Amino acid sequence: xxxxxxxxxxxxxxxxxxxxxxxxxxxxxxxxxxxxxxxxxxxxxxxxxxxxxxxxxxxxxxxxxxxxxxxxxxxxxxxxxxxxxxxxxxxxxxxxxxxxxxxxxxxxxxxxxxxxxxxxxxxxxxxxxxxxxxxxxxxxxxxxxxxxxxxxxxxxxxxxxxxxxxxxxxxxxxxxxxxxxxxxxxxxxxxxxxxxxxxxxxxxxxxxxxxxxxxxxxxxxxxxxxxxxxxxxxxxxxxxxxxxxxxxxxxxxxxxxxxxxxxxxxxxxxxxxxxxxxxxxxxxxxxxxxxxxxxxxxxxxxxxxxxxxxxxxxxxxxxxxxxxxxxxxxxxxxxxxxxxxxxxxxxxxxxxxxxxxxxxxxxxxxxxxxxxxxxxxxxxxxxxxxxxxxxxxxxxxxxxxxxxxxxxxxxxxxxxxxxxxxxxxxxxxxx
Ligand code: 0X9
Ligand code: ZN
Numbered sequence: 024x025x026x027x028x029x030x031x032x033x034x035x036x037x038x039x040x041x042x043x044x045x046x047x048x049x050x051x052x053x054x055x056x057x058x059x060x061x062x063x064x065x066x067x068x069x070x071x072x073x074x075x076x077x078x079x080x081x082x083x084x085x086x087x088x089x090x091x092x093x094x095x096x097x098x099x100x101x102x103x104x105x106x107x108x109x110x111x112x113x114x115x116x117x118x119x120x121x122x123x124x125x126x127x128x129x130x131x132x133x134x135x136x137x138x139x140x141x142x143x144x145x146x147x148x149x150x151x152x153x154x155x156x157x158x159x160x161x162x163x164x165x166x167x168x169x170x171x172x173x174x175x176x177x178x179x180x181x182x183x184x185x186x187x188x189x190x191x192x193x194x195x196x197x198x199x200x201x202x203x204x205x206x207x208x209x210x211x212x213x214x215x216x217x218x219x220x221x222x223x224x225x226x227x228x229x230x231x232x233x234x235x236x237x238x239x240x241x242x243x244x245x246x247x248x249x250x251x252x253x254x255x256x257x258x259x260x261x262x263x264x265x266x267x268x269x270x271x272x273x274x275x276x277x278x279x280x281x282x283x284x285x286x287x288x289x290x291x292x293x294x295x296x297x298x299x300x301x302x303x304x305x306x307x308x309x310x311x312x313x314x315x316x317x318x319x320x321x322x323x324x325x326x327x328x329x330x331x332x333x334x335x336x337x338x339x340x341x342x343x344x345x346x347x348x349x350x351x352x353x354x355x356x357x358x359x360x361x362x363x364x365x366x367x368x369x370x371x372x373x374x375x376x377x378x379x380x381x382x383x384x385x386x387x388x389x390x391x392x393x394x395x396x397x398x399x400x401x402x403x404x405x406x407x408x409x410x411x412x413x414x415x416x417x418x419x420x421x422x423x424x425x426x427x428x429x430x431x432x433x434x435x436x437x438x439x440x441x442x443x444x445x446x447x448x449x450x451x452x453x454x
Contacts, residue, residue, distance in 0.1 A: 048169040050238040057156045083142035087132045094394035099304040103313035110139040149215030156426045160262045184328030190262040211253040211339035218293045220264025225345035231259035231433045248444045258276040284310035291317035296326045297403035300358040305396030312332040342412040349416035355377045358397035
């Protein structure tokens with residue numbers, strides 16, 4: 024039987040809140056905010072501290088997994104791979120005793136383990152207030168509203184649909200002629216962030232890219248993209264999961280959405296819920312697992328809305344879904360060893376991943392080289408719509424890498440996003 028990852032309820036770091044009286048909204052102000060330490064009198068977090076009771080019994084484990092077949096098999100046994108070391112042939116992630124026993128019974132070797140609280144304390148940056156630069160759902164919403172309001176001639180905001188808990192999934196559209204949901208025949212680019220809840224950097228990158236685009240709207244190249252392209256930015260694709268991850272002032276290491284599963288557990292892995300070899304490999308049928316694929320493909324409102332959004336906009340030619348963390352640029356397929364059947368698309372994927380790799384310093388890689396995982400949003404997006412779809416695994420060590428990482432990650436990724444815009448009118452040019 025496929026199985027088991029205990030729901031993680033772990034306090035390792037303080038909550039994300041804003042300490043600023045007025046929220047900054049231009050890109051330059053946002054950068055300044057990111058790099059300026061909080062002043063005396065600003066609200067600060069309680070000190071980062073792992074809660075012994077909640078972390079009790081959980082370990083950071085390193086397991087031997089010589090190749091991607093073994094990595095895929097581990098995912099199927101319910102082990103959520105958080106780090107891959109391909110050179111050493113190992114993977115690392117979080118497990119309790121029950122899961123470790125289960126993996127041993129399946130002949131996996133646990134090479135090392137240390138209490139999760141100890142590991143978290145070693146890799147997390149030491150903050151209190153530092154993480155206030157990250158945007159929670161309300162702050163993300165407010166910033167997007169403000170960007171749209173201040174640039175109403177070229178930007179508009181609409182909801183692509185509601186989550187299970189009723190939150191709107193916001194989309195900022197940048198287009199000099201069409202507004203809101205009105206169709207456009209201009210070539211489209213779609214930037215999606217944070218479908219995995221705990222990957223908060225994956226909200227910051229597309230969100231601050233949106234702010235940067237608005238600040239730079241009169242630069243010659245940006246101006247051209249705004250008038251010739253149809254640009255969509257959905258920074259937070261899983262707001263219920265994000266809010267759950269940061270509730271009560273402590274991080275929860277929560278990855279999924281907030282689906283109410285039949286066994287009482289919460290959450291479906293949205294990046295296993297798309298209709299692309301759904302739940303065939305690298306996914307778990309056990310609802311408590313972090314890689315649970317859901318009761319059927321597209322069972323979840325969030326994946327349904329992303330599907331419907333893309334299917335209704337067949338002008339979208341390029342797409343990035345932001346995740347963290349591995350410093351990699353992944354291209355299809357991730358659910359199969361096979362290459363995409365269209366030779367031109369394959370060339371385009373390799374070329375653009377390599378170019379964006381140079382701009383970010385991330386490693387370009389066919390997604391299945393990491394491990395095979397089915398139900399992947401970018402595999403589905405490419406197969407269903409033809410949009411050249413890339414998964415960005417942003418940089419960092421840990422899901423909560425602190426504020427200092429944000430500026431560099433945003434700056435690097437703006438370069439890659441602008442590159443993608445530069446090829447969106449004809450991604451096959453020069454091939
Ligand atoms: O496992 C995932 O969904 C992604 N990694 S993450 O750490 N952000 O969870 C990787 C998706 C890459 N796709 C495939 N290998 N199919
Ligand atoms: Zn992810």
